[in-house]
Amino acid sequence: MALPLSFEFFPPKTPEGAVKLRAVRQQLYMLRPEFCSVTFGAGGSTQDGTLQTVTEIMGEGCPAAPHLSCIGQSRESIRERLAAYSAAGIRRIVALRGDLPSGYGVGGEFRYASDLVAFIRAETGERFHIEVAAYPETHPQARSPQADLEAFLAKVRAGADSGITQYFFNADAYARYVDDLHRLGVDVPVVPGIMPITSSTQLMRFSDACGAEIPRWVRLRLQAFGDDTESIKAFGLDVVSALCERLRAAGAPGLHFYTMNQSAATTAIVQRLGLA
Numbered sequence: 001m002a003l004p005l006s007f008e009f010f011p012p013k014t015p016e017g018a019v020k021l022r023a024v025r026q027q028l029y030m031l032r033p034e035f036c037s038v039t040f041g042a043g044g045s046t047q048d049g050t051l052q053t054v055t056e057i058m059g060e061g062c063p064a065a066p067h068l069s070c071i072g073q074s075r076e077s078i079r080e081r082l083a084a085y086s087a088a089g090i091r092r093i094v095a096l097r098g099d100l101p102s103g104y105g106v107g108g109e110f111r112y113a114s115d116l117v118a119f120i121r122a123e124t125g126e127r128f129h130i131e132v133a134a135y136p137e138t139h140p141q142a143r144s145p146q147a148d149l150e151a152f153l154a155k156v157r158a159g160a161d162s163g164i165t166q167y168f169f170n171a172d173a174y175a176r177y178v179d180d181l182h183r184l185g186v187d188v189p190v191v192p193g194i195m196p197i198t199s200s201t202q203l204m205r206f207s208d209a210c211g212a213e214i215p216r217w218v219r220l221r222l223q224a225f226g227d228d229t230e231s232i233k234a235f236g237l238d239v240v241s242a243l244c245e246r247l248r249a250a251g252a253p254g255l256h257f258y259t260m261n262q263s264a265a266t267t268a269i270v271q272r273l274g275l276a
Contacts, residue, residue, distance in 0.1 A: 069098020
């Protein structure tokens with residue numbers, strides 16, 4: 001049975017990056033994604049690029065979802081953003097609290113992602129399918145694992161339709177997280193986020209920043225490869241494909257790939273899974 005796929009991109013910062021991303025998308029469309037999402041920078045710093053990229057993707061025939069973060073935003077700025085999304089024909093949003101840009105004091109009229117979800121529902125009813133973030137290994141700023149589970153529950157009660165997780169490499173963490181949510185009465189789909197491994201330095205930098213755990217054996221193997229890029233990619237393909245197989249066997253409702261605006265690694269994983 002086919003497993004729904006979705007892909008995340010970030011808005012390109014240069015004309016050259018935009019050209020490259022268009023080519024990447026054409027390659028990934030061959031994998032028949034259910035939708036593509038586009039990130040939204042700290043404090044909304046790339047919000048115009050987000051809408052432009054989402055509009056392009058929709059014009060290419062693929063459903064697309066902008067990320068919308070609320071930290072540092074006012075109700076009026078979010079209201080305007082929602083109106084622009086609605087006018088563009090967008091029907092799916094990834095609603096996030098978001099991170100403040102460096103040097104930016106605490107501000108805005110929203111404190112939590114659940115506040116944003118509730119506002120979107122109050123303003124637009126059922127117009128948008130709302131995705132929210134989930135953290136199988138616990139959000140790095142959560143007071144406790146239980147508090148983090150309750151934060152996800154609050155987003156669902158506010159009107160979220162489904163969740164997409166932070167990436168992880170421990171399938172047991174995902175299974176336990178979903179089981180714990182079920183015990184709280186949460187029954188919305190929680191799609192695992194998948195990070196292909198193509199660079200050990202990049203992966204370690206991202207993981208240290210977002211709190212995603214790299215298993216010790218994986219970290220040591222990557223370090224042992226040094227600058228051997230091909231060995232890193234081959235090892236990464238094995239590790240992430242095996243993770244996806246376990247998730248599929250466990251009944252994951254889909255796979256959401258953090259593509260980093262690249263196509264080769266994601267395509268290789270999907271082909272290895274027999275989903276292409």
